[in-house]
Amino acid sequence: MAQMNMVQAINDALRVAMKRDRRVVLLGEDVGKVGGVFRVTAGLADEFGCERVIDTPLTENGIVGAAIGMALYGLVPVPEIQFADFFWPAYEQVVNELSKYRYRSGGEYTAGMVIRTPVGGGIRGGHYHSQHPETQFVCLPGLKVVCPASAYDAKGLLLSALEDPDPVIFFEPKRIYRAARGEVPEGDYKVPIGSAQVIRPGRDVTILVYGAMVYEALDAAAKAHRQGVECEIIDLRTIWPVDIETITESVKKTGRVVVVHEAPRTLGFGAELITLLTERAFYYLQAPPVRVTGFDTPFPYTLEAEYMPLSHRILPAVLDVAKAS
Amino acid sequence: MAQMNMVQAINDALRVAMKRDRRVVLLGEDVGKVGGVFRVTAGLADEFGCERVIDTPLTENGIVGAAIGMALYGLVPVPEIQFADFFWPAYEQVVNELSKYRYRSGGEYTAGMVIRTPVGGGIRGGHYHSQHPETQFVCLPGLKVVCPASAYDAKGLLLSALEDPDPVIFFEPKRIYRAARGEVPEGDYKVPIGSAQVIRPGRDVTILVYGAMVYEALDAAAKAHRQGVECEIIDLRTIWPVDIETITESVKKTGRVVVVHEAPRTLGFGAELITLLTERAFYYLQAPPVRVTGFDTPFPYTLEAEYMPLSHRILPAVLDVAKAS
Amino acid sequence: MKGVRLVSGSPTYPAAGRESDPQRPGQLDGATMRHISMDDDEYPIVRALSSEGELDPSLDPGLSLEEVVHLYRHLVLTRTLDQRLVLLQRQGRIGFHVGSLGEEAAIIGSTYAVRETDWIFPCYREFGSALLRGLSLQKFMDNMFGNANDTVKGRQMPDHYTCREKCWGSISSPVGTQITQAVGFAWGAKIDGADTATLVYFGDGATSTPDFHSGMNLAAVFKVPTLFFCRNNGWAISVPAEKQTASRTFAEKARAYGMPGVRVDGNDLFAVIAVTRRARERAARGEGPTLIEALTYRMGGHSTSDDPDRYREHAELTPWAQQDPLQRVRNYLEKRGAWRASDEAAWVAEIEAQFKRAVATSESTPPPDLGSMFDDVYATLPWHLLEQRVQLFEGPRAPKLH
């Protein structure tokens, strides 16, 4: 197996899919000749031609609208939104068209596709290059939302997403694009959508986390361990539909839960997770669940480390919730 | 005091504000000559001229973008989005500009405005004329989100919103536009933003609700009363920032809570309410909070009554939660 | 083909929006029309059929008499159904209808002009197009009632059906969203090497949307075989076309994208067919998209929810009534001895009988299954929808709302 970082793993997944299936086409701003501003699509235009790796004009609504049309025709489009922060011109197409297409056409038409987009902070991006907007997609019935934390999962989830009949929003945590390195198998393999992974078992506190914050949770858990608190960390991998069994089981065991996400707290995904767990594990909960999240402000530039739910904020939350009764 | 329905009350509020303050201007599709597709702005173009009551081309992003510019200039624009379902072309301006304007300009620029838009189902509107998308606005720091349930509140809240320094999303529950009739004072008065109202006191179960569903909750509470269960109904009126004291106090008293909203369940506002209450009244809760909401599907046409969280679904939830222990 | 100019260019085009150059009142056969600039030196209105039914031979699309009769019957079908559906709505038996009164020729002609393997991306006023392609009246009516047999399973409002087997799209309400999708579809076909074009319908109001802008731009840049068919019916609900844009025509917007634009008399079945075919041939040659502005008029309200008397003078309809698209084809047929009042009366009677039967069937068909509410959100039901489905079934049934 080769060592790859997440950028390489995603690139590799796209290459595998494009080689096998000529229906797969990529489109977006700067995805072609230059290979993406993060170089995720590097080399693909050369290999597959600019008819299948398309540099588009600056038009997010056009990219997603056209991708829907391509999908209706029978292609498997993979639009890229250069930063999730710039998704919004395309949101009309996502809310009213993409997410509802099969439903509203009585099952006649489907628009399976994977929309890739980098998310998250910690890269000195200020509030226009750091947002992590899963809320606006999880709240839309009809979409699946994925966010890998490792190179292995990124490739495996993307290959699953490309064969999924439903539209998948594929969030790429850009802070760990290069830092998340690991063994990645060659060729095809799948990480199933909808399955979380217990990446650290523990009996005291469950930490629910995804994307770049997984590493912060791991760091906090290592420190908590030194103070005698054992965290069970679940990397959700798929944000929605969440792996309800895995998380419920863990919380029934620990009775204590900390949710970590970069997005602002109010109506962040933590609210849904905590409500789901309250609904189905209420009598197991030994302490109020805790959210460690971005604050309810736009994402700041200079103070981004203070804004983000990094290890230094996860650790006290874990220790508190472990003590509470 | 005059009897008015909600349409008339909103119309009256706009008239009062426009008479008093020439900075107030309305803009939107069909708001002028024809007075809005629901006739909320009827007569205002005649009274204040078409420079201040502006029929625009079909461009939601243009309407909100231009309104921001007007607000920066110093006007108080009141854009109308004809149906909340068609908000999305303007969402980029809301997410990246309107909600962040003061913050991102270090306080130099503000864009106070009230965006009015009809929301909700029960009018045979199918999924493009029935949505209730508070999630997408509550999750954006910088916005206030309001949703009145009575003619009195509609006028009083709108008059508050028009003087609020922050941008306010004003959701008008169209199903009760004409049904919600009541006494409405003449001239100016305010219902403060951020304050909920206990519209039925009760000791057993707290129902948190807003907009058109308030009447469904009242109906269910009347029926629950006949079965010996006393509901405390809180009409939130302001969705965000929610009146945290009023709701927490009530839940500390009853220990049982049912949240009702039309939007789909997943990451609906219920998730935030339940999480907030779990965080601050965990040890008072005697049963898991319950959500009675729209289902996680697009809003259907023929089966809309089955989809909506009407009285027939609220009542069993209330009775269940009252019994649970 | 004389008069069909897909190319722009004229020295006399005046500066738009100049105080010194007020919007000239339009003229069409002598009638003044307030809402639409009816002539423009650079974008003349292509017209084949005179009010009297004379056909300009240079614009003759070469239809056989049988074809014309066939299309005329579809015009009559469309109009008759429109009128019946409005009545049905007034009786409270259906919830809504958005009709095509006055716009029939633009719709029928353009759909007829493309190939049956070309895909139609509808707006919401084109049921005539769907019926011409082969949607059955019964299926259409099932949608109007949102019953169990509705192609969209009762999930959308009336007039939001779909018809994939006839290469005909899925209707949604948001204005403009179908435009970029139509471009993507044809682009997909092009990438796939298929000679498939798309024909996308939208109104004058839709030209102000983001998706018009992006769809036009993408199609032109990538030479995508999409025909952009703008039904300029003078109104976007209550907003007249002259307030929708300050350009004198909609056709000239094409030029901003490096695409040819053409204006056609939308009440002229023959001209619509000629112009649309010409654009289709251009697409087939790999030269890309064309914008067609069909000048017509919305003779009814925006929909059954709208009362146009609130914002327009009834007198405005008169000149357009004189240009009635059905009457003009009828004149053409009559001149050729191919139309008799008694024939038409018989057709209408037959249509009405069919309609009655279809309505009776649709009205007595039960609503969709309760459980169908959860289908098709995802390809298979995820855990949360399975749970919600059980909750719904175990809970009490809803009261009737309407």
Place this chain on the structure above:
Amino acid sequence: MKGVRLVSGSPTYPAAGRESDPQRPGQLDGATMRHISMDDDEYPIVRALSSEGELDPSLDPGLSLEEVVHLYRHLVLTRTLDQRLVLLQRQGRIGFHVGSLGEEAAIIGSTYAVRETDWIFPCYREFGSALLRGLSLQKFMDNMFGNANDTVKGRQMPDHYTCREKCWGSISSPVGTQITQAVGFAWGAKIDGADTATLVYFGDGATSTPDFHSGMNLAAVFKVPTLFFCRNNGWAISVPAEKQTASRTFAEKARAYGMPGVRVDGNDLFAVIAVTRRARERAARGEGPTLIEALTYRMGGHSTSDDPDRYREHAELTPWAQQDPLQRVRNYLEKRGAWRASDEAAWVAEIEAQFKRAVATSESTPPPDLGSMFDDVYATLPWHLLEQRVQLFEGPRAPKLH
């Protein structure tokens, strides 16, 4: 004023996008430029100053020599700072810079041409405009470092300052959003009866966004006094202007909105001023907006995060270097005995000294207060932000991330 044609119209405009009419390579003073169609019969490029510094008297904006020197100093200031900021970024002392190398005259000229009470709505490349208006170098540098004195309180990336007191807007990163806002601002002024125009900057890429389309349309329909200033610098990151649109020019997009469009040599300070003033006068007469396409070239990368060698030949820069906007003004001044190498060397030395001082001050200014993170989200802190603020203060401080 010869050559400034705000009016379009020509019989020779060819059908765009025709196979038979390939994109002609552009010509400007003999140099071939691949990315931009440099001449068009209908939209000729307005040019006042030759490469040698000759001024076409018919296009002379009538600047005094002092004014030209003043502007030239600002051109030098802009360029010098640009170069210094790139170095600073390479040293890791600032996080980012998005520069205006090669586009200085387009920016300085247009800002100078409008009134000081007109409002500027910037894109992100116009720090030269802000400095010309009166933003202090220190404030600018405080933003580059995101420190406590930054006008936007360290909340945004470098180059995202604001300067309300000089009628200068607030920068955000999303492409195009400022366009409709600029229209709304001028529209508000018009409703208020004030003679205030807005000048809005955007790039060639931005013409593909929804807000370009909507802003242009609204401004034209309501005759709003907005000057749309498109810096066509040939590139949107790696996408060349010729792939951004199939129209031959950006100026002609104006026509789709019923608005005049004009192309100006963006490397010609005098022509930019002349054309922008002409558009401003038009606005003052109540005739509404104008689209100005300034032809220029992005001599650097898109930003410090970009490596243009990945997608463009370095040779492409040569013809543009020969049209350097500073050199041309310098030639003009030299011809009039108003430029000396020693003067310029002294200015640059002074700028560099000032820059050094400003950097030193900014770099040693502390970051914004922790608590400031919660200010300005709302006018006053709601309960949840008060709570979160307390949580932040009570919790541990963050590690350094960078």
